[in-house]
Amino acid sequence: MSEPHALPRAHALRSRARLAALAFVFHAPGVVVLGGRRLTRRARRVNLVALALTLVAMLAAYELAPAGRAGSATLITWLVGHFAWSVAIASWIARGGALRE
Secondary structure (H helix, E strand, C coil): CCCCCCCCCHHHHCCHHHHHHHHHHHHHHHHHHCCCCCECHHHHHHHHHHHHHHHHHHHHHHHHCCCCCHHHHHHHHHHHHHHHHHHHHHHHHHCCCCECC
16 A cells, blocks of 8 residues: 555656656756656767767866956856756657657
């Protein structure tokens, strides 16, 4: 017999819309840990490329920023990269891709 106040099972988090929302906020780790699904090899590779590009852009922003602005330039660059990847992976999942069946 299940507990009356038990959390809903993982299948409640497995709809494409919910998985896309998890991906938007938590990216690949959120989909795997909270959604119980795995990314395809291609999606994992693209995820690593997005991470690498964000890190390179942050380093460039830090190095090229005017004196006294390196911290804010790096933070803004991270926000842009993070948001761009959030939109990309969430829309990819919502359209039916990126997840192993």
